[in-house]
Amino acid sequence: MNLVPFSRREEHLFYLVAGFGAAIVAIGLAAALYMEHSGHVVTGMNNQIVWGMPHVFAIFLIVAASGVLNVASIGSVFGKVLYKKRAPLSGLLCIAMLAGGLAVIMLDLGRADRLIIAMTHFNPTSVFGWNVILYPGMFGIVAVYLWTLMERRMNPWTKPAGFAAFIWRLLLTTGTGSIFGFLVARQAYHAAVLAPMFIIMSFAWGLAVFMIVQRVMYAWNGLTVHQAVRNRMKNLLGVFVAAVFYFVAVYHLTNLYFAKEVAFERFILIDGGIFPVLFWGGWLFLGTILPLLLLYLPGLSSLCGSVATASGLVILGAFCQLYVFIIGGQAFPLGIFPGMETASSFFDGRIDTYSPSWPEFLLGLGGIGIAFTMTAVGVRVLSFMPEDDIAHLEAMLNITD
Amino acid sequence: MRRAVTLFLLGVLPWLTFSAWAGDGVPKPTIVIANEGKCIAPTEEMRRNHMDMLKHQRDETMRKGVRGKPASLNGCIECHAGKSTGSVIGKDHFCESCHSYAAVKLDCWDCHQPKAGFKAAGVKP
Amino acid sequence: MSNNDRRGFLAASAGLGLVAIAPGVHLMQVAQARPAGEPASKLQRWGMLVDTTKCASGCTACVSACATENGINEQVADPRQAAQWIRKIDIKDPKNGRQHSLPMMCQHCAEPPCVDVCPTGASMKRADGIVLVDRHICIGCRYCMMACPYKARSFVHQPLTQQNPEVPRGLGCVESCTLCVHRVDKGQKPACVEACPEGAMLFGDLEDPNSDIARRIAQTATTQVRADLKLNTGVRYQGI
Ligand code: SF4
């Protein structure tokens, strides 16, 4: 595949894109500064809903970051050539999204100025504490992995580095899922299924992000993704989306039949206002059923743009799902006296509402801006464009179709 | 990396501080010591070590519950609060005058009460 | 005043504080002030027993006393963002309509989830069982608030200036009932216990078999809230 050297016009366009990304980052940082200065009064978060919009964004970015590396893992660990060509891009996206997600989490802290304390004081019993080790470790491992991929002399080390990244990534997502899984007191979160559920969600979300970025990169260079590649990856995305559906179903059914959290499930699934709407309409219909139709219905799946649209919908569904999970889980009253009706000045026994304010939303968006800018710049200065062996792909097309 | 940074800071900070203290043109902070000679240690020692003393005591008191030791922040405040405002912060007052001169940011007062003998009024939340 | 004079002076004023309490109260004194320089001891475990049969619905004497003692006096526009170290909960059993009321605050768990989850170790349990937040290293992540089964913790959403000198608290950190640790260390009882007009709250050392609280717990049926979580709370209730 021969890429034409960049034209002047293209160069201008690139600066525009990079500038756009930088502007979003700047807005996010300004929002964080404002929150830091005035305190969290300027947010919609409060003592009942303690984690809000920034956490929805950050957890999406972190989980998807680990999932996007899946592409590289399939290539390096499982030796699939098609994916191997895409390993560098997948590594870059992983680092970029991880940076975005971490920035949001850190800037939302009540004392973001004490970041150094988070690094130097470590409580071994805290899942959050483990994550403080897992996240920077991920950066390091993926960076090394990228190096082995891109520097010819280091190529022999690709496989072990890829394997290390693969393992670390599973740990990282397990860690993120366990942040919630260990909250024994909350009806929504105390479930063993959360850790595997987060892993599978990471696969789906990461791949969706990857597909979109890949398509944009090809379009930028006036190319289209080869049919064989498209087919392979689209099927994989479909499998992941279906698997997420399975895990979410198990989670809710467990809650209903074994954990006897009927009241909570009723709230999330039927009468909880925004949450059932986001669950059924956002996650299930827009984020699961529609993408599956787009990916698998013969008439739809061959349409130009169907895969990218499906990927976009999966991401939208992911945000709905996280909102329901994180905010909905806190909006439902904590059962301090199970079976009793309670009332107090601290909103005990009352369903809570949350209305995110602009700063916290912009802070979250800033995280996406960081990931976007890092990707755009990275792709431009280094060669991340997947270079497929066309003859090989043609052969593959004949076998599979 | 961290070591390099630490070494760099160790090397540069004393020099900076020294040149700051020794600089002729720069006006020195006006430190008013109201109760001369009553401090828990000689001035020179306090100047150099007060932060370590406070930090040590802070952890002892906070985490172990050790009370009634001399190096207590409230003790400092009781003695050093400025006459006009009763506080150790604000321009020309004990903590802030020196710290703004040395450009060392303090976040003690985000939580601690800088006024001596302050009585908090309560309202039902 | 030399170094020693000063220490003597401090000790004397602490002693004065004891005498100055209303006559009779010192007879119920639960503990001696710990001598200066001595750390809290593992041999003690401070706890509280609340008799909910005496606690009147609508009475908030304990809540007001806590606010005054700990300087919780800031005006917060959104009540959801206000800090509450102690609150009254009205409870109704839907099966038989029985109602009662009780104060809820940090239960000073022996196995505190807030301490387990805190990434920096800011959430901590002192040797004598009092659970505190070391705000010097709290980064304000609010993970402990997610973990506490009693909603006992609050996050400070805005800058504060009216703190009680003995009770530092401030922007961006999480806080909860300290069991009035600054009073307990002087040999006094928590403010809420002292304020309760019904005498519904009993404070004392759970480890000392001769203390009032330990004897009451040995004799009468008492409950831990959410006992199923096995946190071994330091605050116990009677009559729920
Ligand atoms: S009641 Fe909540 S804040 Fe208090 S010790 Fe237990 S878990 Fe921690």
Ligand code: SF4
């Ligand atoms: S908010 Fe503070 S005390 Fe609570 S878990 Fe985070 S660092 Fe620990």
